Amino acid sequence: MAGPHRPAVTESDTQASAGTGGPDRGQAPEPFRSAFTAAPLAMAVLDGDGRIVSANDxxxxxxxxxxxxxxxxxxxxxVDLTSDARTHHAYRQVLDGRRARLRCTRRVKHPDGHSLWVQVTVAPLPPRQDDPRAHREPAVLLSLADISARRELQARLRHLQMHDPVTRLPNRTLFFERLTAALEADADGRPGTGRIGLCYLDLDGFQAINDTLGHRVGDRLLAAVAERLTRCADVAGYARAAAPLVARLGGDEFALLVENSTGTDQLADLAESVLTALQAPFDISGQRLSVSASIGVVERRTAGTTPTALMQAADTTLYWAKADGRSRWTLFDPERNAHRMTRQALASGLRPAIDRGEFVLDYQPLVSMADGRLSGVEALVRWRHPQFGTLTPNRFVSLAEEDGSIVPLGRWVLATACRQARRWQLDHPGEPPIFVSVNVAVRQVWDSDLVADVAEILAETGLTPHLLQLELTESAVMGSAGRPLQALQALSDMGVRIAIDDFGTGYSNLAYLSRLPVAVLKLDGSFVRGFQYDDTAGPASPADEVIVEAMIQLAHRLGLTVTAECVETPAQADRLRRIGCDTGQGWLYSRPVPPGDISGLLDSRACLRP
Structure with a gap:
């Protein structure tokens, strides 16, 4: 056999090139020749240029x-060893004797049209010591192993591993593989929009169907939902480079991944089409079933985005969609997310902040409407957060109530306020002592022994009980029974005054007042704001005045005093005084101030009447 660029090679040359230790030229082939020819492994001997010298059957x-x-x-x-530069370079090194072996997998095409996968191994043959030509003409053995069946089995196994058996959609593993590849492709600068979009949806009401009708019906419903989502993706992908990837991430959660998205409008249209597709009932096992979906939509640039960040944003937005009423889609809002992250940061830092002493108290005067003199103060807690600055109670009290940290925080506020009230009393012995009013959350009554805490703090600070007022919201007090009611009664018996805060916005069960140990009603500021007078127009909301006057008269008949919140104008104060309100609180008199400012008011014996 002769190659086009090399001299003819005889059988003896072939044997010598193969390094088999065969006979000299002209002798009968040695056993290796028969083995080479009949071997079940495909083999060929190559010369130094990579051309075939001899191949077996x-x-x-x-x-x-x-x-x-x-x-x-x-x-x-x-065998396609030139398709990538790295493999071709390694192949040339084997031919030149600079590399011991090359092994790779290649797809080759058979002349009848089908393709097959082969494992290619290229290794130099050792030279014959008795043949000087072997040093001049190196020989290489190329072997091929047909691994098509193995590859097919691997492909089938991968498909099973990467697809959900119920819906036959790509599963979570394949979804994240595609998502990661899409982000990496844009990072490598491959052509595209440089953007990515995701619709992350959860079925509303699916769990009830699963629980009542069983998992078999539930699985069929999931498969039917998957079909509709796939149709939506196909329609969305029409005339585009590729349709969105539809995947089942687990349970009743699905995702539609849009690579190279063109903006939020594209994702919004896709989400709308999904909601519309799911509106029609499903016929499952002779039953008509209805489900809807809540969808979180995220669309952003791929630069700087990670799979984890994208999924966190989608999960957050899905939660918003459910919280906003379900059966809707919601677009990711960075500002709303920043608020949520801030809320989480505050919640996690509450308890350590108490230990670090980051909370302080301001005090807002409570003024006698009769003579304008300071009669008490309300203690208002502030959080001097090292990152977010000074925070008012509406930013963190609800969080403290959720995680229970309101109990140690409330105990600190109570002790600090009582200690300060006692200090004012000692520093101004010639003045009537002022009382301090402290807000109490209903959870403090349930989760701690509030009565014991109050008794201990009063004994420790030396403050007399009648100089302490505890404020609870109307809904908390009106709904009190059992332990809370017993605690309020015990505190009242101790001499502590109980006040209902924001009265008029909750239950407003006036008949219940006579059975509660309440001493003070604090009218909600929304009523006082209706007292808008000028010289010509008269009252803006006469109904508010009628209601307030009636509540004040009823409270006085029950032996209660009344405090009006949010007093901001002299006209409001004058009208409240005329209809019998006892105490006023608001910016007309003073904003919440540090304890030193209250000391100044006591020193000056100032009248706060405008």
Missing amino acids: TFGALLGTAPDALAGRAAADL
Whole structure:
């Protein structure tokens, strides 16, 4: 057999090149020749240029060409060793004797049209010590192993591993693989919009169907939902480079991934089409079932985005969609998310902040409407947060109530306020002592022994009980029974005054007042704001005045005093005084101030009447 660029090679040359230790030229082939020819492994001997010197029958059968016809052919072309530079370079190193072996997998095409996968191994043959030509003409052994069946099995197994058995959609693993690949592709600068979008949806009401009708019906419903989502994706992908990837992430959660998205409008249209597609009932096992979906929509640039960040944003937005009423889609809002993250940061830092002493108290005067003199103060807690600055109670009290930290925080506020009230009393012995009013959350009554805490703090600070007022919201007091009511009664018996805060906005069960140990009603500021007078127009809301006057009269008949909140104008104060309100609180008199400012008011014996 002769190659086009090399001299003819005889059988003896072939044996010598193969390094088999065969006989001299002209002698009968040695056993290796028969083994080479009949071997079940496809093999070919190559010369130093990578051209086939000799191939066995298995090699020819695998490539669909007679072995003799392969002589002189470049092996790299036959088994695709030039398709990538890295493999081709390694192959040349083996031919030159600078590399011990190359092993790779290649897909080759058979002359009849089908393709097959082969494992290619290229290794130099050791030279014969008794043949000087072997040092001048190195020989290389190329072997091919048909791994098509193995690859097919691997592909089937991968498909099973990467697809959900119920819906046959890509599963969570494949979804994240595609998502990661999409982000990496844009990072590598491949052509595209440089954007990515995601619709993350959860079925509303699916759990009830699963629980009542069983998992078999539930699985069929999931499969039907998957079909509709796939149709939506196909329609969305029409006339585009690719349709969105639809995946089931687990349970009743699905995702539609849009690579190279064109903006939020594209994702909004996709989300709307999904909601519309799910509106029609499903016929499952002879039953008509209805479900809707809540969808979180995220669309952003891929630069700087990670799979984790994208999924966190989608999960947050899905939660918003459910919280906003379900059966809707919601677009990710960075500002809303920042508020949520701030809320989480505050919640996690509450308890340590108490230990670090980050809370302080301001005090807002409570003024006698009769003579304008300071009669008491309300203690208002502030959080001097190292990151977010000074925070008012509306930013953190609800969080403290949720996680229970309101109990230690409330105990600190109570002790600090009582200690300060006692200090004012000692520093101004010639003045009537002022009382301090402290807000109490209903959870403090349930989760702690409030009565014991108050008794201990009063004993420790030396403050007399009648100089302490505890404020609870109307809804908390009106709904009190059992332990809370017993605690309020015990505190009242101790001499502590109980006040209902924001009265008029909750239950307003006036008949219940006579059975509660309440001493003070604090009218909600919304009523006082209706007292808008000028010289010509008269009252803006006469109904508010009628209601307030009636509540004040009823409170006085029950032996209660009344405090009006949010007093901001002299006209409001004058009208409240005329209809019998006892105490006023608001910016007309003073904003919440540090304890030193209250000391100044006591020193000056100032009248706060405007």
